Amino acid sequence: MADAGAALRIDRATVAYDGTPVLQDVNAQVQPGETVALIGPNGAGKSTLIKAVLGLVPVASGTITVLDRSPVAARRDVAYVPQADTLDPEFPISVAQVVLMGRYRRVGWLRRPGRTDRHIATEALDQVGLADRAKARFGTLSGGQRQRVLLARAIAQRPRLLLLDEPFNGVDALSQDALLTAIAALKQQGAAVVISTHDLTLAHLACDTACLLNGHMYGFGPVHDVLTPDLLRATYGSQALELRGDRVIVARP
Numbered sequence: 094m095a096d097a098g099a100a101l102r103i104d105r106a107t108v109a110y111d112g113t114p115v116l117q118d119v120n121a122q123v124q125p126g127e128t129v130a131l132i133g134p135n136g137a138g139k140s141t142l143i144k145a146v147l148g149l150v151p152v153a154s155g156t157i158t159v160l161d162r163s164p165v166a167a168r169r170d171v172a173y174v175p176q177a178d179t180l181d182p183e184f185p186i187s188v189a190q191v192v193l194m195g196r197y198r199r200v201g202w203l204r205r206p207g208r209t210d211r212h213i214a215t216e217a218l219d220q221v222g223l224a225d226r227a228k229a230r231f232g233t234l235s236g237g238q239r240q241r242v243l244l245a246r247a248i249a250q251r252p253r254l255l256l257l258d259e260p261f262n263g264v265d266a267l268s269q270d271a272l273l274t275a276i277a278a279l280k281q282q283g284a285a286v287v288i289s290t291h292d293l294t295l296a297h298l299a300c301d302t303a304c305l306l307n308g309h310m311y312g313f314g315p316v317h318d319v320l321t322p323d324l325l326r327a328t329y330g331s332q333a334l335e336l337r338g339d340r341v342i343v344a345r346p
Contacts, residue, residue: 099158100125100254100285101146106155108138108145114153115141119310123285123302125253128276130296130316131289133306134329139289140176142306143256146287147173160253169198172252174243176259182232188242189227192218195249210249217248220278222271237268244275255279257288261295273299293320 101123108116116138123129131139144150145157148164159167172195180191195217196210206214218224221241226234231242240260247255257276261269276286276299290296296303296316303319305311305328312319312328 098125098161099123100127100160101287102156102158103142103146104156104158106145106157107153108141108150109153110141110150115308116145116306117309118155119306121304121310121313123254123287125283125285126280127302128280128286128288128300129302129304130300131287131304131306132291132293132296132320132328133311137307137328139306140258143173143258143287143289146254146256147171167254170253172247172250172255174240174247174255174257174260176262180231182239184232186231187227188218188223188229188231188234189214191231191242192227192245192249195246198250213251214245214249217245218242220248220275221245222267222274235265235268237264240264241268241271241275244272248275248279252279252284255284255286257286259289259291261290261292269295296320 099122101121103119103121106116106119107114119142121129131142133139141150145152146159146164148168157164160170180186192214193206193210196206196214215224215227218227221244223238223241223245226238231239234242244257244260260272264272273295276288279286288296288299297320300316302314303316304313305319305324307328312324
């Protein structure tokens with residue numbers, strides 16, 4: 094039975110581009126304080142599902158409900174960290190200014206952020222370990238540091254649902270640890286977190302639940318129950334990733 098208090102409910106949802114289904118018959122429910130890993134090969138529909146939850150891609154059939162509202166109506170309480178941000182590294186904007194952008198939906202685009210907003214932005218930067226870089230130009234940071242700043246921007250929004258699309262791609266070990274720590278803190282504060290990732294080890298470290306996608310949903314449930322050789326083989330096809338302890342190996346049929 095659907096839980097009215099769920100952060101995200103997906104009920105037999107099919108998402109299509111120009112009439113061609115990309116994802117079909119997806120069922121999932123995410124609770125406040127729960128962290129979910131979206132796992133599947135490239136082109137499996139992970140980013141498409143995230144965009145549907147944001148209300149950027151229409152649902153052809155079924156429903157997606159975000160915080161008991163439509164995806165569009167819930168956007169104020171949903172934060173999103175994309176794979177590649179549209180911020181130009183050459184644009185002269187400071188780290189603090191990037192993070193402060195997370196407050197604009199709260200204060201309105203025509204109002205200037207106040208002292209409280211600046212304090213929240215500073216706290217968010219501290220959460221990702223970059224408070225000392227607040228005055229630095231965003232474009233001078235490493236790729237991992239930029240990803241941490243973008244997560245700080247999302248944290249400053251004070252979201253009830255956070256969506257991250259491949260947040261660990263190309264980041265260094267220090268940035269990875271900082272991202273994991275910040276995500277854990279959001280979870281403790283009651284936010285639901287959905288992470289698209291190829292990394293099964295990180296899914297085990299960061300997430301309670303896994304969702305296997307490749308055009309369809311091949312599994313949804315506790316990480317240790319879903320990330321099994323059989324389900325991974327079904328999702329990935331001829332080559333599947335299998336997790337054994339802290340080792341990732343290739344499982345062949």
